[in-house]
Amino acid sequence: MAIVGSVVVVGCGKIGSAIVKLLHAAGRFKLKVVEQHTPLLESVAHLKGVETASFDVHDATLLRQAIQGWNAVVSACSYDVNPLIASTCAEAGCSYFDLTEDVETTRRIRALAEKASPGQIFMPQCGLAPGFIGILAWDICRHFDKLDSVKMRVGALPKYPTNRMMYNLTWSTDGLINEYCNLCEAIQDHQTMNLVALEGLEQISLDGVVYEAFNTSGGLGTLCETLQGQVRELNYKTVRYRGHQYLMHFLIRELQLGDTRKRAMLKSILEEAVPMTRQDVVLTFASVQGWRNGQFEQMTDARKIYHKKFHGETWSSIQLTTASSLCAVVDLFFAGRIPQQGFVRQEDVRLSDFLATEFGEVYKTAEPIVHA
Numbered sequence: 001m002a003i004v005g006s007v008v009v010v011g012c013g014k015i016g017s018a019i020v021k022l023l024h025a026a027g028r029f030k031l032k033v034v035e036q037h038t039p040l041l042e043s044v045a046h047l048k049g050v051e052t053a054s055f056d057v058h059d060a061t062l063l064r065q066a067i068q069g070w071n072a073v074v075s076a077c078s079y080d081v082n083p084l085i086a087s088t089c090a091e092a093g094c095s096y097f098d099l100t101e102d103v104e105t106t107r108r109i110r111a112l113a114e115k116a117s118p119g120q121i122f123m124p125q126c127g128l129a130p131g132f133i134g135i136l137a138w139d140i141c142r143h144f145d146k147l148d149s150v151k152m153r154v155g156a157l158p159k160y161p162t163n164r165m166m167y168n169l170t171w172s173t174d175g176l177i178n179e180y181c182n183l184c185e186a187i188q189d190h191q192t193m194n195l196v197a198l199e200g201l202e203q204i205s206l207d208g209v210v211y212e213a214f215n216t217s218g219g220l221g222t223l224c225e226t227l228q229g230q231v232r233e234l235n236y237k238t239v240r241y242r243g244h245q246y247l248m249h250f251l252i253r254e255l256q257l258g259d260t261r262k263r264a265m266l267k268s269i270l271e272e273a274v275p276m277t278r279q280d281v282v283l284t285f286a287s288v289q290g291w292r293n294g295q296f297e298q299m300t301d302a303r304k305i306y307h308k309k310f311h312g313e314t315w316s317s318i319q320l321t322t323a324s325s326l327c328a329v330v331d332l333f334f335a336g337r338i339p340q341q342g343f344v345r346q347e348d349v350r351l352s353d354f355l356a357t358e359f360g361e362v363y364k365t366a367e368p369i370v371h372a
Contacts, residue, residue: 005071005334006030008094010057010085012040014171015099015127016076018315018323020044022359023330025311034066057081063088070094072330078174083108086122095120097330099127099322101179101218113343123344126329127322128282129154129236130221131346132354132363137223137286139351140299144290147231152220153204153213153285155239156318158277159306165248166241168277170318173267179238180248181258182217185224187234192224198249200237206283206302207369213237214245222345239283278316281306283369303366320362328359 005028009020012035023029024047032051035041041052055062057077067073067088072095075085079102086109089096100106106124113122125131133152141147158168169176183194200215219236227234252258257266287300307317329349332338337353355364 001027003030004028006032006069007072007074007330008032008034008067008070009074009076010034010063011076012037012044013076014316014319015322016074017043018319019074019076019326020047020050021311022323022327024050026327026331026358028331028334030070032066032070034063058084060084060088064092067094068092072097072333074098074326074330075100078172079105079178080174082124086112086124089122090115093117093120095333096122096124097126097326097333098124099131099326100124101127101130101175103182103185103218106222110343116342118341121333121339121341121344123329123333123338125218125221125346126326128156128284128318128325129219132321132325133219133236133284133286134221134223134346135349135351135354136284136301137288138226138347140286140288140301141227141290143299144288144292144297147227147288147290148296149233149289150223150227150231150235151233151285151287152236153239153283154219154236155211155213155283157239157241157281157283159279159281160277161241163274164243165274166244167274168280169270169274170277170280170316171322173271176270177258177263177266179216179218180252181263184215184217184236185220186215186236187224187227187231190229190232192228195235198245198252200235201245202237203242204239204285206285207304210242211239211283212242212245213239222347226345226347239285278307278314278319280317282317282321284363284366285369302369303363304369305362305366324359324362328354328357331357331359 034053036056038054073089075082075098079100082105086096090112109124156170186195195215216238282305285302289298305317354360
């Protein structure tokens with residue numbers, strides 16, 4: 001199979017290694033993996049033709065040498081190192097993709113994109129939320145003549161919750177803390193504003209199960225800007241089993257572990273006391289109200305994706321959905337199906353194109369769920 005492009009994946013943790021394996025299985029990409037913790041490279045060592053390099057990714061000189069001459073760079077690192085990786089891509093002439101949910105990180109990357117050369121793009125927020133959920137919600141919006149409200153809900157949940165928190169760690173603890181502590185963009189009464197994370201508690205029923213949802217940071221991506229002046233209400237909330245928000249509010253607000261100086265303590269508590277699991281389920285829910293042909297209507301899309309076996313390994317659903325979403329937009333970039341210069345939003349991706357990729361199949365074949 002002909003090679004369509006060369007990709008460097010920086011970071012080889014749970015999501016980074018999944019991205020490498022998905023792209024490698026496609027057979028169309030030349031691949032290199034950069035990871036400062038050498039043992040993590042063992043997860044991809046058996047993949048034929050994949051180059052590896054191990055060094056501190058904060059070393060911009062070594063990073064530039066590693067990516068020079070490659071078409072694209074994918075950061076699967078923590079959001080705090082992404083501005084450095086993106087700026088190095090700007091200097092080296094590589095396109096850039098990441099999974100960040102951090103709003104300030106995205107602003108910094110967007111500024112870099114203003115000087116992108118032809119064929120070079122900067123596309124952050126390419127995971128599940130932000131990422132696929134924005135592509136989905138924007139596609140539903142396009143079916144309306146005039147919009148009223150857009151609601152987006154996503155949950156990565158343990159399939160078998162057994163503890164009082166009704167939760168297991170399924171992805172980055174840093175990312176989880178970030179979205180639980182930072183301010184949340186939203187539109188209320190036609191005005192863009194910041195809401196407090198963990199507030200806005202509501203209950204929703206899906207497939208006969210009652211869940212809770214509450215404000216978390218970063219899930220809207222760039223939709224606040226895109227829909228400013230077009231909607232009365234726009235918000236994003238994380239879905240959890242009932243009771244989770246109460247305990248997290250106690251830890252983060254009442255014990256003040258969400259304070260920037262104490263977040264390392266919160267991370268330590270979570271990682272030492274809350275086990276991770278690969279037996280999880282991802283819920284995606286997007287609901288839009290507006291007018292079509294003079295009638296006030298609502299359209300809703302709800303999906304459920306479970307963990308599965310891939311090439312003899314058990315992949316968690318958050319691992320599968322996050323990695324697949326990023327791989328799908330990388331694939332569309334090399335196919336010329338998204339903008340080819342500057343800053344690219346998730347809204348620039350057509351849902352039909354996304355689902356038509358081999359990576360989008362994860363979402364295309366997802367189990368539909370009933371909203372009650």
